[in-house]
Amino acid sequence: MSTPAPRQRFHEGTTIEDLKAYMTPFVVQLGYVFNDDTEFVDEVLSSELEILDQTGDVYCPCRVRTGDPKEDLKVVCPCIPFYADQFAKLRKCWCGLFVLHDVEDGSELHGVIDVPEGPADVPVARVESFPDGTVRTVRIGRREVALARVENDFYALGNVCRHAFGPLGQGFVEGHTVICPWHGWRYDVRDGTTDHPDADVKTYPVTVRDGYVIVTV
Amino acid sequence: MRVTLFALSTCPYCRMTKKFLDETGVEYELTEVDSLEGEEKESAVAEVKRLSGGTSFPVVVVNDEVIVGFNKKRIKELLLP
DSSP: OOOOOOOOOSOTTOOHHHHHHHHHHHHHHTTEEEOSOHHHHHHHHHHHHHHHHHHSSOBOTTBOOOSOHHHHGGGBSSOGGGGHHHHHHHTBOTTSSEEETTOSOGGGGTTOOOOOSSOOEEEEEEGGGSOTTEEEEEEETTEEEEEEEETTEEEEEESBOTTTOOBGGGSEEETTEEEOTTTOOEEETTTOOOSSTTOOOOEEOEEEETTEEEEEO | OOEEEEEOTTOHHHHHHHHHHHHHTOOOEEEEGGGOOHHHHHHHHHHHHHHHSSSBSOEEEETTEEEESOOHHHHHHHHOO
């Protein structure tokens, strides 16, 4: 069985510093920073460079690739969106390479592996990168959530339209309504209700903290 | 007591777990999954999935208890009751 090579995005001779510079702007949007245990970070990233040499991309050094391209995409570093609910509770990614932005001592988290029961507060975007009057899809682990900003308040609802499974996160915002981009079904962002019977979508609590939009799932 | 460690050669917490097990002096069986190839690798991955429900490393098995991740405290409790 041969897996198609991933599209190259890192040039030959990529360094640890290159990886840091590439990943930082992305993880910052998701509420994460590199662990302040710099020796540990360098150890993880040098493993990733070895993996890059062997495979053509920076796969997670702590998870195994199965050869199924769709599954393997979920273990390309940084893999935060695909495990965002788990990681928010651990306060770090599985490897400990990234920690939540308000973690004070990243090395203290090295032994932490239990995911506590109960809801997760998941940062999904920076407030300033999210224009008012727009909606977008955010991935939180296995879920997709449509996140809307209306009159400077944020609302999160199930991403899948109950009519024909259209992606509400790619829809249109009109007042407090999200309009499905496929057939125009309308949902109230405040409570997920629609005019059609038995077709409401789920909503999730949203808060704003430290400049991050946080969805509780 | 039967102790098994499934690890990846690239994973820092796997290295920490190995070091810790070595320090305790316990005998353990080590399977470095990414150093295997072909069918051997496939069967090791299947074993890890069956035991842990996922493909995250390290996985330590002490008798019949499966510990996913570098959980020093739990390993210690099981090894040194």
